Amino acid sequence: MGTIIICLILAVICIFAVRSYVKKLRSGCCGAGEDPVKSVRPSDRDLSHYPYSCKIVIEGMSCKNCAKRVENEFNERDGYYASVDLKENCAVVHMKQKQPADTLKKMVEHAGYTAVSVEPA
Incomplete structure (x- = not known):
């Protein structure tokens, strides 16, 4: 028993x-x-309206929720369209106006991750 x-x-x-x-x-x-985490879509999804783009290498992302948090940090703001490649640990951010690297790094940090580098895409 x-x-x-x-x-x-x-x-x-x-x-x-x-x-x-x-x-x-x-x-x-x-x-x-x-x-x-629910995806936030940018208000303007036509990439031809975004003449500037950069690649941001990001540390600390480990799942699709992490990737969505970074994408949402950019996509909820006007003038940005971001997509994250989790396997490459990077985000490609399209912008309507050129932004300094420090601004982009702060946005990634605001999402809770570390931006290692920002380079032209």
């Missing part, structure tokens, strides 16, 4: 562990237990 109770307790623990792991896989490291 004692063996059956122990097996049931272990089975319940395994079920909770698997559910937690599946939830983490679906939402990424930053969103476990929370709703996934």
Whole structure:
């Protein structure tokens, strides 16, 4: 009888562990237990309206929620259109007006990550 109770307790623990792991896989490291980060689309999605662009190398991103946070930091502001490549740890930011590298780095830091470098795209 004692063996059956122990097996049931272990089975319940395994079920909770698997559910937690599946939830983490679906939402990424930053969103476990929370709703996934929703994408903010830029008001103007025509890339021909953005004559300036740069590539920002970013440290600290590890999942799709991280990437969305960086994209949203730019896309919620007028004059920016950003897309993040999580595998390359970088963002390509298209701009209607040229911006100094320090401004772009501060925006990345405001999203919670570190901008390593800003270079023309």
